[in-house]
Amino acid sequence: MSDAVFPFRSIVVSCQAGADNPLHGPGPMALMARAAAAGGAAGIRANGPDDVAAISAVVDLPILGINKTGDRAGVYITPSFESAAAVVRAGATVIALDGTPRPRPDGASLADLVAAIHDRLGVPVMADVDSLAAGRHARAAGVDLVGTTLAGYTGESADGDGPDLALVRELAAEVDCPIVAEGRFWSRDDVLAGFEAGAHTVVVGTAITNPMAITRRLVEAVR
Template sequence: MERVVMLPQGLVVSCQALPDEPLHSSFIMSKLALAAYEGGAVGIRANTKEDIEAIKTEVPLPVIGIVKRDYEGSDVFITATSKEVDELIESGCEVIALDATKQKRPKETLEELVTYIRKHAPNVEIMADISTVEEAVNADKLGFDYVGTTLRGYTSYTKGHILFEDDFAFLKEVLDKVNAKVIAEGNVITPEMYQTVSNLGVYCTVVGGAITRPKQITERFVQAAKDQS
């Protein structure tokens, strides 16, 4: 049976705050999601079962769910094992996103996690967070519904690379190489950049820090002033 497409096309707003950040609170994340909804977002990306459940009490939007958790001996931290998958299934999120990079995993293989999700949550879609074209192609072969550029620049072998370098050459190649719906995510920080990636043909775009992390936004303003002095 063909799965129902959960995400509309448009802007997805990432509402996340880690424990060391000022806005860390499921209540605050739910209100950020509400503000994003009222501003026209078509979906939310959120971290932890608790935040997702709080967000779902405030907005009727589909949620891309993740659980960030560190494991010793592995750099994979986004929905790394079936433990995190189970938490996300319980949260009721419509899409589960997981690290789909080639880095050493703490437990199950990527293919095993995809199979696990398809078996235990057949109506939930799956998003691959990738950092290279090779990883995007592999995720496409494994049957991911969405391929996102989330981890570009965050793996050891892509450090220093950003999504918009060379006029979005990386994003263009991903779009050319995969059949899955492509999600632009990572350093899309202005409305102009959002319009650019939309025109390239991505299915939707996730914007986080530029909208929901006032500390980072403030730092950019302060740094800009220092650069001019």
């Protein structure tokens, strides 16, 4: 698989909204994706076949597809081949999945899953990881890109208000594939810092596509 999925120093916009968000659903997410594309995004990250299909119909950009299923306490970001295939059929051109060493619900190894996606679906794979060890594990399993998506969410690394730039630096220094910085990128300065830390691409989500969370963050700051 080619590792040139996104241009160097490019921004991908994550268009996702949970069920508790008034913007939940394919229609609003497609509009968000159109706005991101008009603003210069190099790609869109989207969850689930319905949102991916709606977005792929209105933007001509790579779509980094995920499929969140199962128990949120374990591996739930594209945990199986079937979950990956569903979003590829809907229009995803890249698959992102949980790339940590944690056991997958179906017992499959990460290496076997990555190989199946490459061989049977013909798309690149990005590993969402939470630590340097997980990044090494994922690259050894054959992924094409490694992202910091899970940093601060699994207990393997510290949570915080901003991005885990230390992990970006570690991965960029020690893992031989493009590093995608993702998670808690709130500002232009955060994005620039991500690239300075060695990221190939930065994914920005909530700060662009979740006005409910942005409003809450501002309101809480002045209480």
